[in-house]
Amino acid sequence: MVEEVARGIYRIGVVLPNNPLKELNSYYIRGEGSGLLIDTGFRCPECQEALEAGLAELGADRAHMDVLATHVHSDHSGMADLFVGKDRCIYMSGIDLAHERQVLNGEIYSQLRERYIKEGFAPGEVDYIQTHNPARMMALPEVTDAFQGVEDGQVLTVGEYRLQAILVPGHTPGNLMLWAEEQGIMFTGDHVLFDITPNITSWTGMRDALGSYLENLERVREYPVRLALPGHRHTGDYRARVEAIQRHHAARLADALRIVEAAPGLTAYEIAGRMSWNIRARSWDEFPLVQKWFAVGECISHLDHLRRRHLVRSEFTAEKWRYWPGEAQDAKA
Numbered sequence: 101m102v103e104e105v106a107r108g109i110y111r112i113g114v115v116l117p118n119n120p121l122k123e124l125n126s127y128y129i130r131g132e133g134s135g136l137l138i139d140t141g142f143r144c145p146e147c148q149e150a151l152e153a154g155l156a157e158l159g160a161d162r163a164h165m166d167v168l169a170t171h172v173h174s175d176h177s178g179m180a181d182l183f184v185g186k187d188r189c190i191y192m193s194g195i196d197l198a199h200e201r202q203v204l205n206g207e208i209y210s211q212l213r214e215r216y217i218k219e220g221f222a223p224g225e226v227d228y229i230q231t232h233n234p235a236r237m238m239a240l241p242e243v244t245d246a247f248q249g250v251e252d253g254q255v256l257t258v259g260e261y262r263l264q265a266i267l268v269p270g271h272t273p274g275n276l277m278l279w280a281e282e283q284g285i286m287f288t289g290d291h292v293l294f295d296i297t298p299n300i301t302s303w304t305g306m307r308d309a310l311g312s313y314l315e316n317l318e319r320v321r322e323y324p325v326r327l328a329l330p331g332h333r334h335t336g337d338y339r340a341r342v343e344a345i346q347r348h349h350a351a352r353l354a355d356a357l358r359i360v361e362a363a364p365g366l367t368a369y370e371i372a373g374r375m376s377w378n379i380r381a382r383s384w385d386e387f388p389l390v391q392k393w394f395a396v397g398e399c400i401s402h403l404d405h406l407r408r409r410h411l412v413r414s415e416f417t418a419e420k421w422r423y424w425p426g427e428a429q430d431a432k433a
């Protein structure tokens with residue numbers, strides 16, 4: 101499905117098979133003798149077919165097309181190298197590009213494995229998830245020479261659009277939005293979504309991912325956005341949505357803090373099991389393992405933020421990190 105969402109900007113709906121997000125919004129901007137494709141979908145036949153069909157319907161000049169991935173997640177970056185024109189560029193933030201290199205050389209996996217075991221997972225569970233995470237199996241296989249790191253404030257020009265990169269770490273370490281000031285158009289990627297709340301997890305190399313995310317929501321809240329173009333699903337009132345996401349996290353943080361106060365000394369795995377989740381499972385034990393991984397990641401990001409604000413402290417006892425309310429010295433680095 102293809103629709104023109106602004107002059108010369110087209111949304112291509114790329115189906116995400118077996119994924120609750122349902123669809124990725126890929127955007128094609130027509131330039132003069134070139135074009136820019138923003139986000140691609142997973143590296144899988146269904147996504148490839150949808151994107152090929154959309155670009156064909158638009159008569160896009162694929163030989164002269166650049167690609168930009170708003171962030172490293174494989175539903176956005178997975179097919180970048182399959183769609184970029186010969187001798188053209190794939191843009192991604194320098195930070196997410198460095199992260200992708202660490203994923204590909206295995207560094208991230210060993211760090212995550214160690215961390216998630218200390219947060220309460222059994223080693224066997226972590227190994228199962230790492231080999232069964234569908235998003236990882238549909239990701240970029242390598243970082244080719246076509247990749248170019250984008251920095252905060254950098255401007256890309258396509259047709260009538262001057263797109264300024266805004267670095268908004270949180271959803272990923274180097275997440276990007278693109279701002280076309282003259283037209284009041286913001287490509288929000290997954291920083292601001294309207295029908296779903298962007299997932300914020302813990303990242304190796306980020307001490308407080310949720311804190312960064314919230315700072316970067318505040319940073320972009322007042323942009324005079326006339327049209328927001330998100331990475332998934334529908335658009336809506338930009339500023340109202342930013343404020344709704346801020347309230348959502350305030351409530352989630354209060355929820356996590358209440359659990360720590362009511363039952364001091366739990367692991368993140370156990371705290372996540374007591375938080376409320378929008379998932380069709382009767383109990384924490386019945387959560388599919390991959391969903392548990394995402395839930396615990398989100399829970400850790402909230403605990404990290406509470407620790408940084410000295411509302412929660414952590415102690416490493418009996419080979420696990422355990423969380424306590426309070427002001428005292430925090431043991432975690």
Ligand SMILES: [Zn+2]
Pocket residue numbers: 171173176271290
């Ligand atoms: Zn994402």
